[in-house]
Amino acid sequence: MVRLGKLTDYGLVLMTCIARSQGAPLRTARDLARESKLPISTVSKLLKELLQSGLLISHRGTKGGYVLAREPKDISVLEMIAAIEGPMALTECSTDITGLCNLESYCPIKSNQQIINRAVRSVLEKVTLSDLMHPLHLTTIEDARGKVLPVIASGRVQ
Amino acid sequence: MVRLGKLTDYGLVLMTCIARSQGAPLRTARDLARESKLPISTVSKLLKELLQSGLLISHRGTKGGYVLAREPKDISVLEMIAAIEGPMALTECSTDITGLCNLESYCPIKSNQQIINRAVRSVLEKVTLSDLMHPLHLTTIEDARGKVLPVIASGRVQ
DNA sequence: ATCAAATTGTACTAAGTTAGTCCTGTATAG
């Protein structure tokens, strides 16, 4: 169903939690687990992955924890997804790594998949953590070919 | 990695094959299996699913086979994906079916996921089977917020 | 009428991926 894994979903929740408490001291894994109602082992694992992708900065020891590495507006949804799921590709054909697709060179729609993939990536690149924090600021979004999609002011999609 | 399943990929290939032979008589599963170099059992299964979603029309018996139910330009990539993978949602939160997400009502980014999902859906809705057949006709595509993505004339993405 | 070609429907198995847990090690503030 072209869907994000649950863990990725949780990752977005955690990033939003951390972003919301900017200015506050470091957020610990336990702390975030309590706030997000997720098991601490899972939270811990996700924070590690977000750290390794450079989206978070950590401090060890007592009074340790995590902060955002950049401002929310400079962290894209695409980056967060990639941090947890690995480099995103809609199909293996679109990963630029040759030899993965068993239809190889005579695959008739390889180039099309790259087009689709690029469009999807681009959408996710443009939506940032800041947008996730402040849904009201994102009132419209233009889809491929410039058609405007109305997005309801409450943050809900009609 | 937010990717399509292999079967979906095959489904796009099959639809492209059928679209390319419009005007010709019905295409059989065996026929398409040979052309696409896929196992016939898999092809048969996919054609059934595409049929049930109303994207194909079938005729049984000798001289039977499949044709497109509509013109290529009126069949979106989103429909083809949905036919094989079920209704698309980036996360379970975005399916409009309540009770699936264990964070339920207090999930802080539910509405945002719906925004992301809608943008992605919209991109896939705008790309049609016709675009897959004639990649040269799709030279640029606009991403969310109207930024133009260049797409190389050869059909390859730079 | 009968046969052969083709779709229809269902059920099943194996493989791969994802979710989630646990344990040991390392750094640091007090």
Next chain:
DNA sequence: CTATACAGGACTAACTTAGTACAATTTGAT
């Protein structure tokens, strides 16, 4: 020195996907 919190890896169970197989049904042609 010690309690706290991150770091890294290994591991298991559950779920999903890919792929196969078979019997039933429909239909055109001889």
